[in-house]
Amino acid sequence: MSIKILHTADWHIGKQLHKIDLAPDMELFFDWLLLCIQEQKIDVLLMSGDLFDQANPSQAAMTQYYQFLKRLIPLSCKVIITGGNHDSAHVINAPKELLQLLDIKVVGGVPEDISELFVDIEIGDDSVVIAAVPFLKDRDIRNAAPGESYSDKIQLIKEGIAGYFKSVNDYYNSNYSGKAYILMAHLFAQGASISDSEREIQIGNQASVVSAVFGEEPHYIALGHIHRPQMVSRPFIRYSGSPIALSFSEKKDVKEVVLVTVDGTSVTYEALAVPKFRKLVSITGTIEEVEAKIAAYQSESVLVDLAEIIVEEESENIAHIKALENILTSDLDGKLQILKGSIHFKNTTVGTSKLLGQGEDIKDFSAVQLFQKRLEQDESVTNSTELIHAFKEILEGLDAVELDD
Ligand SMILES: [Mn+2]
Known part of the structure; x- marks a missing residue:
């Protein structure tokens, strides 16, 4: 026997991309996730922060969340959800007691007692301890001192984060030493490659943490916050990334979840690719080229592909600007939806100087x-x-x- 854990993060339920609701993308991800949990016989599902996109999620977002949980219950898969920097600890914790009865643990914010972070799971002969650390807010980890400088503040936040993880690991050492140990966290780890959709945390990401703060104890570290899947400094310290693309900068990312298998104290992990339900595309070129590319566009996606248009023309011309406006408002038969557009002129300065005659300043x-x-x-x-x-x-x-x- 072994214990199979699925590491996910950054669902951002309720996310809109330039006013396009990504609820259909999430729904298709949930369908896929439920199937994956069944097929892979997953015992535990982890969600490392940023459950919702907004601190005050819309009713539609809340409904989508609870409907997903409802579909998950018959699969007898434990669930552990932590709050991220986008989440309100209160919103996530409100149904805590009720969800606990359904084997769903939520940790919206830092609890009063560190023991509340821990989940001790035993299945057959195997066991694993999971520390569900949510996003650490400034006030959770340090006392602000009057008159402190900017660099003091950054330093104190870094020390606060390191101190918190040390207490978490100390608790593990005193109570669960020798057991397989998974640490969840939602933060910006130094060296991670970001996209355009993460909101900065802790003063302009200045207070990013080095992976050493996680200590030597955890066998796997299930990170959230960065939307691009990646390992940070060591293969077992990973961001699963968001399951769907949340910005055009993620258009080339392969989205994934991480399957973590615990066998005694041996912990192995492999990425499982999440299917792409639609493409985000950037269409670039002159007005003429862009028009031709749109006309020839073919889509095989389940959902309508979303595009940004970037026009580059030689020199400034109102006709080009009008042509772009036409492209942005044109009806494209549902194969492609254009969300935004911009136009750049290579020779704006030349264009200006053409205004002036010989000797004019x-x-x-x-x-x-x-x-x-x-x-x-x-x-x-x-x-x-x-x-x-x-x-x-x-x-x-x-x-x-x-x-x-
Ligand atoms: Mn996020």
Whole structure:
């Protein structure tokens, strides 16, 4: 016999990506996860923080969470969920007593007594001890001193985190020494490779921790917070990453969960890839190239693929900006949904200098005069008077009327 544990983190239930609700992605992940738990005969499911995307989750997000738990109960798989930096400890802990009856342990925030972090699991001849450490808030780990400097603060947070993990390991040593030991944590470990979707924790990530703070005791460290799956400094110190992509910067990531197997005190682990339910794509090029790429776009995803458009044109032209607006609002038959777009001009400065004739200096013109020159050069502009009027209003709004001589 052995004990099989699945390490996951950063579900971010309720997440929206540029106003697109990722609830369908989560639902498909949950379907897959339930199947995986059945097929792999998983005994324990770990979720290392950031259960919800918001401290105050929407009703829809709460419903999705409880419906998942309901489907999990018949599978007799223990569940351990900790709070992350996105979570409210109160929201997660509210149903604590009730969930405990269903073999679901939640640790929303740092408990009063360190013993409350520990779960001692025995299945057949095997056993494992899990310390479910949630995100450590500033106030959990140190006393703020009046007048302390920025670097004092960073130093004290680092010492506070290290001190907390030392107490956790001391508790393990006194009560469970010799047993297989898994430590859960939600923090920023030094050297981890981040994406765009983690919210900074503990003053601009300055107070990142070195993996030495976890001590020598744990056989496996199930980390949460970083959304890209990876090991940190040693193979058994791992971020499972988020199960779905939460930002365009994660578009190339393989999403995974980690299967941890405990056999006596031997602990082994392997990553299981989570299927991609939709792609996040960046479509780049000139307006013409982007239009062609969108027209030729093929999707094999279960859900509509999501795109960001990045246009690069040689020089500034209102027609290009209008073309991008058209692309952003066009109907694409549900094969692709465009969430955002930006346009960059390689020669903006050249474009400006073209406004000026031989021997003319930009300093000799007012902002309104330059704007007028610019409009005269653009054949697509038919309402110059209105635009100049609007431009003056903006300048006045900026309290820059003195530029208009
Ligand atoms: Mn997160």
